[in-house]
Amino acid sequence: MGYVADFVTGSAIREGETAVAVVIVPKKGGWPDPIKAAAVDPVHAHDRFSPLSLPLRGVINDRGYFEPNPDQLALGLLLDTTGFETWSAFFDEACDFRGATSGFMLDGERTVAGVSVMKPESFAYLVQTGRGQPDDPMAAARILIDAQKRWEGQRETEGVSLLHVALLHGSPRPGSTWTTLEGVDIVVPPCSVGLSHGYPWELNDAASRHIMDVYQSAHARMTVEEVSLLYRALSDFQGLSRGLQYVGKYFAPAGFMRHDNYAAVRDLHFNALVSLVHDVSDRAGYGIESRGEEFFDDMTDLMRRLDGLKDQIREEVAKARKVQNEIGDWPDAGPDQPASRSPKF
Incomplete structure (x- = not known):
């Protein structure tokens, strides 16, 4: 089974799961030079890698790579731009970095492409946040x-x-x-x-x-x-580009994962949320002095969403209970781990 790390959140996207992606190539030119000054922090989402495609909808295949759905406008435009007949032909050549003739020809220069892959939920949130208006x-x-x-x-x-x-x-x-x-x-x-x-x-x-x-x-x-x-x-x-700018991210290749990193990413984001909320009432631009009643509305909405998360956790626990009842006793978990550590809900 293959996995791809969401380039925004780091969360593993598993084989068979849907995803959204943008094909990217190293940006050339501009100021500061994105290659010579690669360590300089970017301003816009496209300052380090240049988007060669519009957002593509697709799935993670059994090799652990993104594969777009056929017959979508963004894919047709990408293939016509690069001169390839199919996604497979494009990916196998354009994303191949091995050998003296790695990559493909783009604007007279040989270039190796990559793919910024994200979960549909990441994409939807960034588009909504970046769009800002109808x-x-x-x-x-x-x-x-x-x-x-x-x-x-x-x-x-x-x-x-x-x-x-x-x-x-x-x-x-x-x-x-x-x-x-x-x-x-x-x-x-x-x-x-x-x-x-x-x-x-x-x-x-x-x-x-x-x-x-x-x-x-x-x-x-x-x-x-x-x-x-x-x-x-x-x-x-x-919306995606502006949303990436708002959260301090930029287009980058998605990481190849050899395992599901659910627990690590979950705890990272949970700790980040705890840190964000700590002392937010005193925070310039977000605290009570600058926002007044809007601050209380924001906190109430956050608590409502956390209640929704708790409901979702309870649903997952209920699903697990059902499986547990169907299976009966758990298989031996090994000498170093208890056979069951199910939470009390």
């Missing part, structure tokens, strides 16, 4: 198609980039109003600037260029629903 992929798709119709035929004569006009590079800004050719006002959603630079999210240049090429004439080949799938993926990527 997003509207369908509105972004309508704006893109409207902009392409509006400036169709003017690209060469006036040097108009349809994707610049259609907000992928941030003009006008999210929250402003876009008026369509039909006179309909649309509030520009955050995901409209999903390929922009200078934000806490940034796709690898090769991936960004490919997406722009594919969607350059989307108005002539795709429905609004089809275009919205891209913006939905960009919205998730934005």
Whole structure:
């Protein structure tokens, strides 16, 4: 059985369990140089490793590696960007670091790829935390198609980039109003600037260029629903990247585990929670002096969630009791361990 460590929490993800992943490559260029200054703390999630894919849904296979589900937009874009036919072909070559010709060719240089893997729960929390406000992929798709119709035929004569006009590079800004050719006002959603630079999210240049090429004439080949799938993926990527920044993490390869580290990770995070709560009432920005009644609301919500955790623990104990009753006596646990240390619930 293989395991992969969630690159955010360190928790082992077992063979057969679902996971979410982003393919990454070492970032080149920028300031400070991410290779020469690798020990310098990063600011954004993409400062050390550059995301080559949008988030991929998949599973941990029997070799202990992430394997994406087929027929998803993010996988198709990745394979088209890198020139591979299948995920297996990509993974076996691009992630192979052995030999003089390790890795694959990307933008004229040989590069070894890696995979940032996380549990679906980690992904969902980071996206929700990083998103911060409602997003509207369908509105972004309508704006893109409207902009392409509006400036169709003017690209060469006036040097108009349809994707610049259609907000992928941030003009006008999210929250402003876009008026369509039909006179309909649309509030520009955050995901409209999903390929922009200078934000806490940034796709690898090769991936960004490919997406722009594919969607350059989307108005002539795709429905609004089809275009919205891209913006939905960009919205998730934005939320994930910003969420990683909020928790002090950045894209990195997932660790290969030879065992399930449940107990170690559980106790690490429990002790971290105890440490976080200790003296929080005096903490600048979170304590009673700065938050007033909001502090008590926050503590009440935390206690409610802890009560929910206790209920979940009781459910697991009940499941174990049922198995115990079905099996009867436990097998011999060995001379150094008692046969049973079940908690009293």
